[in-house]
Amino acid sequence: MKRHSHADRNAPVSPARHWRIAMVFGGILLTLASSAVIAVGTVARRVVTPAHSRFRESDVLAIDAENGTITLGSNPDTRLPGRYGLFYGEPERYLRLGRILRSSGETVTRKLETPPDGLPASGPATFSGWYFSRPEELGIEFRDIDVPTPAGNAPAWLFPAEQDTGRWVLIVHGRGTTRSECLRAVPVWREAGYSALLVSYRNDGDAPPSADGLYGLGDTEWQDVHAALDVAVAQGATAVVLMGWSMGGTIVVQASLRSSHAEIIRGVALESPVLDWTRVLEFQADAGRIPVPLRLAAITAISSPWGRVLTGLESAVNLHGLDVVSRARELTVPILVLHSDDDGFVPSSGSHELAAARPDIVTFSPFTGARHTKLWNYDEVRWTSAIRDWAETLD
Known part of the structure; x- marks a missing residue:
């Protein structure tokens, strides 16, 4: 095994090696910076981008066509008293939901006020507060x-x-x-x-x-x-x-x-x-566990002219206004x-x-x-x- 002398250990590092080290660390910093910018842009753009699909947060567990009932997975929305609606099926239909008939820790059974013809027996769905989906339904x-x-x-x-x-x-x-x-x-x-x-x-x-x-x-x-x-x-x-x-x-x-x-x-x-909006975005960031520096940078990007390159907005949003x-x-x-x-x-x-x-x-x-x-x-x-x-x- 080759032994290194004291002189070897104190020998000056060559300029080429300095350059290689600088390039490595520079690449790491650039990667980290790029990742941070991408993360900020992703969060900021999510706020201003219209949704093109519904979030399926409810599950239809069973439809009883004979008795006109629908059983859903239990969550804070499906447990609410009153009349609601449900986006369900492929092709999507809007169903009217009536009062709660039965409720347990896992399921909620409600009155189904829409004819169940052609509906799948179970599947993902989106709970809704609309109740009415078309103006004709008001009879006005x-x-x-x-x-x-x-x-x-x-x-x-x-x-x-x-x-x-x-x-x-x-x-x-x-x-x-x-x-x-x-x-x-x-x-x-x-x-x-x-x-x-x-x-x-x-x-x-x-x-x-x-x-x-x-x-x-x-x-x-x-x-x-x-x-x-x-x-x-x-x-x-x-x-x-x-x-x-x-x-x-x-x-x-x-x-x-x-x-x-x-x-x-x-x-x-x-x-x-x-x-x-700042209050709302902070509230939602807390719920989504988005780190404070990232959320603040995203809010700043939405409301600053320089942030348009990240959000795609034609003009910055005046959040203060x-x-x-x-x-x-x-x-x-x-x-x-x-x-x-x-x-x-x-x-x-x-x-x-x-x-x-x-x-x-x-x-x-x-x-x-x-x-x-x-x-x-x-x-x-x-x-x-x-x-x-x-x-x-x-x-």
């Missing part, structure tokens, strides 16, 4: 109209009031869903004398996509609600309420603050609303907030803080046990009464 006169938006003609459903009072309500759905989410709200508004316009907006699957095909989280979609206000005014609207569900809450609040039709907006009704809680003093019209404290997706803390900041204009009706955007399903009587009573106070 309606017509299809187009709203000319900056992205193109966006389809909408118009349910005219029985008598023309000039009062309209524009109802806006949330992220990853469609106008059908809002059908539950039509009866109470028509009973209050309002024509109800259920709108679509860019990238929701009904309306045309934007140039980047990505959500602006309300920072761009409010323009489509402004276009719907143009249509309402052209058809005789003189007093308008804006109602939004979840991200639709962000959209309608932005429309109330930024639309040139602000003078005819008499109120804003919010169901499970996103009032501060979408923070309604910090901008509470700028709000001028009456606001109704309906939110469940166990929402599970959008924390209700923003709703509580907004109500505390503006008790002069905010009416807050907190729920418990109803989860996200399922307040009507959970307690239809209370939900309907809250809207009806609040609407009576408007000019």
